[in-house]
Amino acid sequence: MLSLAESMAALQRIADSKPVSTLAAAFADAGYEFALVGGPVRDALLGRAVTDLDFTTSAKPDETRAILERLTKNIWDVGRDFGTIAAKLDGETVEITTYRADTYSDDSRKPDVAFGDSIEGDLVRRDFTINALALLLPEMRLVDVSGGVEDLLAGRIKTPGEPEVSFTDDPLRMLRAARFSSQLEFEVDPDTEAAMVRFAERLDIISAERIREELVKLLATGDPVPGIRLLVDTGLAERFLPELVALGTTQDDHGRHKDVYEHSLTVLRQAIELEEARHGDSEGGPDIVLRLAALLHDIGKPATRRFERGGVTFHHHDVVGAKLAKKRLRELRFDNDTIKKVSRLIELHLRFFGYSDQQWTDSAVRRYVRDAGDVLEQLHIITRADVTTRNRRKAERLEHAYDDIERRIAELAEAEELAAVRPELDGAEIMRLLDIPPGPVVGKAYAYMLEVRLDEGPIGKEAAEARLRAWAAENGIGTDE
Incomplete structure (x- = not known):
């Protein structure tokens, strides 16, 4: 936490900014209390970057809106019934909420909204003391009703x-x-x-x-x-998230030194380290798909655990885990794209292991890329993060092997646009060459040509047409005599 002088200077800088000083003056002129509240005050006192401006006021929502309408046309209701009005002022988005005194009934999913009549009453109903801090403006008076500053100093x-x-x-x-x-x-x-x-x-x-x-x-x-x-x-x-809890009682298959829960937390941390090393502060922010997949990648192990020949096995836990993750994320109302990507990463997270023992053919590398699709980069990270062995030699061998497969993927991609592997003949060309209508046969022919593409790489249009005709003849397809 900053010193007292540094903290007050940080708060003063916020108060002096144009949108804040304008709002403070407008509410004061209208006769209402107005305060910066919660996270922004906490973060300023801690010396952290303040990214959101949240305010509270004694004004009711309609009164708040009337004041804002004199300052800007860009106003919207974030949650009018909950007392929150938002606006954009001098390039800053602000949210202003009437003093609150909400409660939940025993069986309610939503709070019973009640507006309060004092800043102290509002603060004492907030979640934690470190967030129950307010800076009354424009007088610059810090309000701390529950020892929030003391808890900031204690890290509590x-x-x-x-x-x-x-x-x-x-x-x-x-x-x-x-x-x-x-x-x-x-x-x-x-x-x-x-x-x-x-x-x-x-x-x-x-x-x-x-x-x-x-x-x-x-x-x-x-x-x-x-x-x-x-x-x-x-x-x-x-x-x-009961699947995560279940990992704590499931022994891993690499030794007796850690359970799958601890392994999963290690993988999550390592995945975040790799994410930050590769992408830094990307515009999209933290990769939630990657982090979910890292945390949940082994949730199929409890259901697949078997004791065989003095050891523990988890055959097909990748496939089972992908199904469990899909079900759980649906119940948590994640969007379909996130669910699809997380489950795909879990399903594929074991695919690489074994490459270091027997190097893949080019066709196997192509299939790896094809199957990963748009989660290939995340799969690279998950696979590397999944190495938590204490055996240094084994860890180095796996790292070198994955360095090699990424190099081969890059080389193949440069040579043949691997990221968009498709047959050299599309559906329309297949129908024209074989003189067949749309239907299942076209799909079978397309799948055959895709296998040719994956196995052999680009062979050229003429050779591709010859291979298609030969396949069709072998299978009695087409009208050519």
Whole structure:
């Protein structure tokens, strides 16, 4: 955390920015309290970059909108019923929420919205003390009703009041505790963690969409592992990701020194390291598909574990795991593209192993690329990250082998546009050459020509047409006599 002088200077810079000073003056002139609140205050005090501007006010939503309409035309309701109005002002997007005092009923998935009448009442109902901080503007008065600054200094995540009350108000806060433990590298207060264990079942009232959003935010942090451990240890993960919890009792097939759960966390960390080394701060942000696949790549092992000849085997756990991941991600309401890519990566994550013992033919490399499709780059990372053996010689051998296959893929791609492997004859050309109508026969002919392409690479149009005619003759296809 910054020194007091540095912290106040950081907050002053935010307050002096044009959109913030304009808003503060407008609300003050209208007779309402106005404050920067939550994450922006926390991050400024920690010396972290402030990317979002969240404000709270004593003005009701209609009053907030009326004030904003005098400043900008770019206004929209983020959640009018929840008291939040957004606007774009001087190039900055801001969200302004009326003081809140929400609660959940025992069986409700949505809060019962109630507007509060004081900044102190609003803050004490927030999730954690480190987020229950506000900077009243324009007077520059820091409001800390529950020791948030002290907890920032201690690196502690703690609820403002009794954790039982906080988690009853919004059970999703338990997942947020796990996310902040990773995002800020803070420890969760023992009483708060104990309440997470007691109230884990209450997470069942939260919608799958909200749980998914929190899981994605956790996976997007620099190191999600501490947060994931907290979810598993408190029993929360069992409520929405039981396949991950099951890995803790499943011994891996490479020795007795670690379980599959610990291996999966190591793979996740290594995948993130490789992702950052290869792509840095890409515009698209953290690769959630990659991180989900790394975390879940072995979830098929519990269902496929067999004890054979004094050892443990997990035959076909890749295929089983892909199906389990597809089902779980659907239940968490992930989009179809994410589900497809994650399950494909899990299904293919073992494909490479064995290459180091017997080098693949060019046709095998082509098939590897063809099967991976648009997840090839992510498959490279997953495969490399999946090497967690303590045997240094074995690890180096696998690394060199994968260096070799990536080199061969690049060489073949440069020579023959491998990334878009297609037969040299398309469906229309097949129908014309064989004089056949659309139908299953065209598909069989296309599949045959694709195998020729994968096995032999480009052979040229003339040779391809000759091969197609020969295949058709062998199979009694076509009208040529």
